[in-house]
Amino acid sequence: MKAVGIVVEYNPFHNGHLYHATSAKDQTDSDLVIAVMSGNFLQRGEPALIDKWTRTEMALENGVDLVFELPYERATSNAPSFAAGAIQLLDAAGCSSFCFGSENGTIAPFTETLSRITSVRSEYDNLIRESVQQGMSYPKALNRAYSTLIRTTKAEHETVDLSLPNNILGFHYMEAAKEIGTSMEPATLPRLGAGYHDDVVHDTPIASATGIRKEFFERRSTEHIQQFVPDSVYRSLNEWLTKRKSFGSWEGFYPILRLQILRDGPERLSTIADVTEGIENLLYKAAKQSDTFQQFMGVVKSKRYTWTRIQRMLTHIYTGFTYRNRASMQAPDHLRLLGMTSIGQAYLKERKEELKLPVVSRLANFDSPSANFSSSVSDLYAFGIDPIHPALGLDYRIPPIRKG
Structure with a gap:
């Protein structure tokens, strides 16, 4: 069976994510989709709207066949570390390809940009380091180095615009893949509709997760975000609110x-x-x-x-x-299984002996600094959601979710 890997947060899952999952599978002619998903705290340094178990269920109901958790230390890190951890896990899971959304939408400019940056790597890294030390944010430092060393020289082929957020992350996925020498083939899809930070527009079915969260917190109702998410996700969001009264923030x-x-x-x-x-x-x-x-x-x-x-x-x-x-937590040391469909389960059975890292269904069966810390993080997230009646110990009590 042939798998395509994607890197996700699903905060929350929306129609653009559905397009990504289904189109990645079609574009790469794959049999299943494997997602590496952040846990209860996310790359921009914030608690997830809903917990990783609920987001896993949303994913499995909408085109994803296996969900592995990106460990806390990578999920909450800067873009290069986040991307490196995710790519290492997708490679360990045996994916034949990986696919990311980008503002550019075609893979050749990413390949060209990576090749050109590699040729001036030392100078490029030094310029980024100097800019950060001067107080510049990392994305601006990255774009400054890119503009100085790459954009200003004549390119034989088109390069990618590294001032845009999804292009930046996509570049780091490509960089991480090259670093570990993976056999996975890269692919990208154009980001549809709203930009990464855009507010929602109510005459379209596509909105950014940022816009959806902002819409909810301003209006305090899920009614105004219904058109932007699959029906199963909308039901899950309302069930979450019924049980817990608030989303994570x-x-x-x-x-x-x-x-x-x-x-x-x-x-x-x-x-x-x-x-x-x-x-x-x-x-x-x-x-x-x-x-x-x-x-x-x-x-x-x-x-x-x-x-x-x-x-x-x-x-x-x-x-x-x-x-x-x-x-104490360097390279990922396990594949933390959060959920699977019947196709995902069949894939694991078929590939069991070929996977590069152990598949961990319950943390009680695995001991490592990364796994143990992830468990404590889940409990702290539960306290933030409901300080009076927190749902503790879920990493030890909940088995992988199964759908289909």
């Missing part, structure tokens, strides 16, 4: 985060991953004077520290993820 998690910052103080905060340059003092000061998350971010955000960079720090503070934790 920093506004909801902030009271616990604030307590942790005030309890730990600057000295402890300085040991947390991504907390650098004395910002722990500002974080502590902001927590003392800010009653809401928006107030807190208003105190902390600056040109030097982007919203996303700060949120990643806060995610690590919330979960207690230290520099020492990160050092």
